[in-house]
Amino acid sequence: MEFKRWRLSATSTVVNAGLGLALLFTTAACSKPEQAPESPPESSAITTDVELPAVWSTRTLESPVSAIALSGGSRGILAVAYEPGGLQFFDMEAERIGEPTNFRVKALAGGQSTNIGGSTLTVFPGVDREGTVKAYVFGDGLIAPAQVDLAVDGETFVEGLCSGPAGTEGIMRLAFWTLGNDRVLQAGIVKETDGELSWERGESTFTDFPIQSCAYTDDTLVASPRATAAAPLIRGQISALLSLEPDSGLKLSTDLGMTTTDVNIRDGLSVFAPEKPVAMAAMGTMMSGGYPGGVIALAGEVEPGKSQVVFVDPSPITLPESQTAGN
Template sequence: MQFKRWRLSAVSPLVNAGLGLALLFTATACSKQDKQAETKPETPVIAAGTQLPAVWATRPLEGQVSSIGLSGGLRGILAIAYEKGGVQFFDMEAEKLGEKANFRLSALGSGESAVIDDRSITVFPGITREGELKGYIYGEGLIAPAQIDLPVTSDHAVVGVCSGPAPGTGLMRLAFWTDVNSSVLQNGIIKTDEGDLRWVPGESTFTDFPIKSCAFTSDTLVASPRASDAASLVRGPLDALVSLENGKLGISTDMGMTNAEIDVKDGITVVAPDTPDAMAAMGTMMSGGYPGGLIVIAGETKPGEYHAVFVDPSPLTLETN
């Protein structure tokens, strides 16, 4: 797997281009994945000012959102952490899955599904307000999100996390950074082992900037010093990064060398937040009727009212295939 330092640039493709070429990425990769990367089709270029439609939304949420996470699999789930506390799950029709649980989280990662003790569950990594990395699960018989311990240890408070699908028998790839040194990404794989979760650590990676967000693409771990949220949007030849920076949604197909702003167009009955507080994305959704994947943004849609809005990226993911 490669690690790359992702530096988001302005919307103009010319801004910082020379600097980006000089400082761009440090990469360490497995030879097998390097060979795969060499044969990947060329990623389409995305024009600035791309419009994507808002197609669905939750009912009014219980307050401002601090973080959201998406899971794929046969049953997609949206996890929402509230600024004032509480974690809630929603299905791909934007309906609540059970009740809200009173956990206070500062960040959520992407969810992954597993079968443990013959039970199918979906696990989202999350960071408590005390800086602990925990898991939040959805499964049959649960009336609200449940918290579990993850086998990941840290001597310092965790302040950021990202996750993605793991190869082989792994549950998820996971990377995090702490309050002591926000320029170091610790990453590894969480595996299931006879009903238990096991952490297989990878090598820590050092950046030359304080990390604000990270994301796993198909074969790369990327980090940004500017985007508050980052997510991979991979489908066919499209291998893109979606970002949220200062309330603006952007997309890049070259690891942030250029970053095109995305304009979300309101639907007939769906109003998107002008300045979202949180974002998550996934290029393939097997449920909910989203053939081109899904981007979710959460924020204030009118004074005092908050929604999670489902955005259809099909103009990018399907029309470029």
């Protein structure tokens, strides 16, 4: 009953779309929760506002931003999709890599590094303006991101998606919802066979609200009816969930949305965070770019007509022991 009260609370920004439904409904249509990891990260609830520093940013971008995503691995990449059209990749020093493209992308999810045909490639799943799922690939032998077909079992008019690591099962886990079925997260695994990408359907997860965003946190798939973006922030035993809401900004939860707190961004000497971010991505571990505690990326206008992606240091969350030692 306690979970049910939380699930229906107007203050919950993100709800557990797997385990939550198993507790709330008894219809056969509801899916079972994914199997939990043997030793999942545990974090105590954060009950006070958090302040994080803005540490770096891109130069002024050519257009307003529609979506962003991050990839990890030995070479982290920031993918930026522009409102008028176009997709550009950046390294974690915020420098452009590869040539810009004219792909018209409305949604992106976190990328994964993989080896295909002997080449090391980073694969970002995304949705084009027609609602078709695509993969945007960059790496060995490419001078610009390439757009590759990624069939999702005949599903069309896809509205949004989220991704997560798949371990040895495939390249990544991928879940999405469609325009005509926005209360169901259709989940599966992206795999590669003979140089071709495919999505293998798994169990669907049913919600009782129109989905606006989703995220994989460890082996739990979560969804939100209000947040325009959600991202896990996982490092060691620290497991947090970030959400971006149009009216209230960036939120943080360490208990899958049962409690949330505001995240305030402190500007640097020459780095200024957008007052109203329009897109967000995050990673708890980033091996490149000098981010020991991971990184949060926020996109939006830092002043009228000037859009940037700003990198924020989440170390007070992901490396709390270093903060304590420094005090």
